[in-house]
Amino acid sequence: MEKGPLGRRRGRGARERILSASQQLFRDQGINRTGMDQLCAVAQVSKRTAYQHFTSKDELVAEYLRRFDPDVMPGVFDRTDLTPRERLLAAFEIPASTPLCPYIAAAVELHDPQHPASQYARDYKTAIAARLTETAREAGATNPEQLGEQLALLIDGASARTRVLNSESFPTAAAIAAVLIDNAIPASSPRQPSDDRGTTGSAPVPVGAQ
Amino acid sequence: MEKGPLGRRRGRGARERILSASQQLFRDQGINRTGMDQLCAVAQVSKRTAYQHFTSKDELVAEYLRRFDPDVMPGVFDRTDLTPRERLLAAFEIPASTPLCPYIAAAVELHDPQHPASQYARDYKTAIAARLTETAREAGATNPEQLGEQLALLIDGASARTRVLNSESFPTAAAIAAVLIDNAIPASSPRQPSDDRGTTGSAPVPVGAQ
DNA sequence: ACCGTTCGGTACAGATCGGTCTACATAGCT
DNA sequence: AGCTATGTAGACCGATCTGTACCGAACGGT
Incomplete structure (x- = not known):
């Protein structure tokens, strides 16, 4: 350009x-x-x-999905200025303009689990859940794998719902996340444990996609 | 014939x-x-x-979506043999064969919020949330609207995730739902308040779609 | 400055799509 | 039976899609 x-x-x-x-x-x-x-x-x-x-449009689509990884992964999880708990909640501060997780869209549009792009979509979703699990472990969750999988589900639910309805669903997901996080961390968290609502008050997180 | x-x-x-x-x-x-x-x-x-x-395929698609309402709505909510709390949890016992909420799929495939089918999709999602809210109110939730919206988000999240990944995500959603329900009902529920896991032990609910 | 390589522009092929139309078969009514 | 209305079978049309072929123009090495 x-x-x-x-x-x-x-x-x-x-x-x-x-x-x-x-x-x-x-x-x-x-x-x-x-x-x-x-x-x-x-x-x-x-x-x-x-x-x-x-060689084909299918291959282009697959590469298009594969390329998202480096763009999206480091968005929230590398913010050292936040506590692990705040990082988990920050994952739900998605700008309303973000359309729909391209991996969900691709999986629906391609409609073929054997499509190479579908494989990349699964890889990405797994990677996101792993990052959430890792952060949940840092936050001191008793069952980090469970919490990570739960938070990943919330993100996808908010994404899908934002697409079908027009209303913004990420605040709802953030509220659920706050409840889950507080229930999953036994007694002492690195910071104050009662934040009640999803919004941490920090600046919007520049995450590329959900 | x-x-x-x-x-x-x-x-x-x-x-x-x-x-x-x-x-x-x-x-x-x-x-x-x-x-x-x-x-x-x-x-x-x-x-x-x-x-x-x-008159057109678009109209057929719209009618196809509109027709789902009577099939799906009465699935779980009319089971008088269950307590309201059990009914809320039963909404997450979806057979693994169920592919993907057709409304989400249609909204993604059609990719046009102005499409009449997209309007039916929004109507359906709103209706499901209303049913959940109503049942949450029967269960004695302090904020039934919030709980209903949260449970609806969980269902959509599990549905989307089941589609992208192959793993079954409804048990995860049910576990979250159990936590939310227990947190939302103040002290005395119509039945024992501690069920721990999402499975109520009743027979699989014959719900047509999510 | 020449020449080979590569790219842009585009016409084209083959397939498939939504949608229309004609020719023929069949069921119901009188 | 005969008439009429409706349904079936399927050819057909124009648009659009993926992917290929060809040709001229612009670079780069020498």
Whole structure:
């Protein structure tokens, strides 16, 4: 994008432009409703080049999902300025503009558990749950695996519900999370144990997706 | 095929066959991956007849979603043999074969909040939450609206997660529900307040969908 | 400055989609 | 039986999708 308008930007970064356009279009329109023609036009890439980098649209979709990992994972969990408990709650402070977890959307749209993209979706969900479990362990939960899985379920529920209804469901999920966390941590937490509500008062967390 | 006693008109249940085939195919293959040709073949209906009953596929999809209401709503909530608390927990005993809440699937596949089917999806989700709220009130919850909304979110989360991962997530949701219910009911519930786990021991609830 | 490589633009092929229309079969009424 | 209305079977149309082929233009090494 450094080359100006009407950019005769030569091949370098074609792959990145394709993936960037995929993120935008798949998010805004869905996977099935985005054709390769439109995608190539947005990416300013010829179809020839597109099919040189990705042998098929399925492969592009798979790579599109795989690429989300590095973007999303470090969002909340690396914030050392927060206690583990605050980090767990911060995972629910998702901006309302965030559409729907792309992994859920892809799993529904592709409708094929054998699709390579579906495998990446499972990997991502598992990784998120593992991160939550790890943080739950830091927070002193008696059963970190259980708490991590529970919080992951809450995130997905809020994401799906936000999509179907228009109302924001993450505050509801955060309230549930607060109850679960307080019930799961025996007596002494690293900080005050009674926060009652999900909002920790810190700045919105710049998490890329849920 | 039987010549049903459906009345003087020759409406030999073509409309019902179409809707029945829709339920099966949309569930097994998804909406976008099911063509009208295949649908008519399964329903044993000519395309002419199909487009006589439904002016477009969009209208068929909307009616397919609208038809779920009477099938699903009475599943759990009308079981007078259970206490309100048991009814709330029974809502999480969903057979593993149940694929994905068709309303979530439709909202993702259609990808258009203005689609009439999306409106039915919102209506259904609102109705389910209302039923849960009503039952929560019977159970003596201090804030029935909040508990109903929370339980609805858990159901959707388990449904979405079951779809993306293969693992069954409803037991996890049921465990959360048990915690929330116990926290939401002040002191005296109509039955013993400590059931510990989500399984009430009753027979699996024949709920059609989540 | 030449030449090979690569990319953009685009026409095209093959398949499939939603939706329409015609030709033929059948059931009910009189 | 004959008439009429409705249903079936399926060809057909235009649009759209994925993926391929071709051609000219713009770079890079020498």
